[in-house]
Amino acid sequence: MSSQAQDALLSVRGVETYYGKIIALRGVDMDVHRGEIVTLIGANGAGKSTLMMTICGTPQARRGSIHYDGQDITTMPTHEIMRRGIAQSPEGRRIFPRMTVLENLQMGAQLVDPRHFRDDLDKVYALFPRLRERAAQRGGTLSGGEQQMLAIGRALMSRPKLLLLDEPSLGLAPLIVKQIFGAVLELNRTEGLTVFLVEQNAFHALKLAHRGYVMVNGRITMSGTGAELLKRDEVRAAYLEGGVH
Template identity: 50%
Template structure:
């Protein structure tokens, strides 16, 4: 589904990604792991068109994304949930969700809303509430739900567990796993909580200082004690 080859990106003199090559296979969760400063968020921002690569290629389902602007990505099947739970607090829950469907073009249907409310019942209960009144966990559910309104085939998730209680983290990760199994969604998951990410991922990629230092099935990475201690902190 997603093929990244020789990707390099940075900020001024700083190199954030150095010859990164990886693939996210269709219908799987690929976890991108590593410490702060490893280049994980830059990777997602570059893939989704928010940051321009210096060199290298990114292909989605065989189509080059070279110079495709971020606003066109939903129409191609890619949705990006950035770090920070960025909801529009002045709008209601339902208004936030409806915005998510605009990127793919066409009318936002009630079926799409009903699907998100089935996945996140708390959002259905609070559909008329202003987003500013939501808890951190509810905001994370809202931004994931908003991304799903675009009916993506490829979902980029950046640190969905950040600042959330373990119970909410387990709920969100379990939902992502269910979506992959039920709908064939492909997920590129950036996460510092390596243990939780590997528990739901099919494959893991470890970044260190902008370079890939490991790429293997998730269970192999979780079982590699030396690599875990060196790069993943558990």
């Protein structure tokens, strides 16, 4: 491993992932360092969510390696990877719709010392006050924005070192997107939480991120700081023209 990869909390090298005989990721290299917000942008179907799922072990990479916190997790089962301090807020939220908000948050805390539960719950409620108001309400009756807050809150209850966010702005009103991204930034600034963000909303994602990568057809085609990528003509033409500025 290179020294840069050794310094990273998450290091992806030469990863190829397949669905049957169809290749979805083509030799992906990527690093996420401690305390960073790193974003991966790209068009729908570019392979962004596949990379995040591959990091979590389903599907597993057929070639290449994934190292997290100094350990090779490439062939580990998903539950073992999650026990090591990775939490995911998946695309589509995937909360437990029949459970209350509080019960969903309790599910997120399954793998950590129960002595932390009350403090961690208060932190999530401080970050998303709406969840405190809705604590006894079933998850399936929440608005889309509230469900996204709950999905992130549930992930935070596991006390992750690395938070994976898959399309957190999808289908949400601009004001709610601003709240969600504001909460992510606050977590990073105040707690030093490391975040890997997969997003179609390139403008908001690159403004938020320390560094970013661009994926096209399963390959990383560009990388740089968020500010650098925002200025690139190719990025502006492909992902920002006509978008929210």
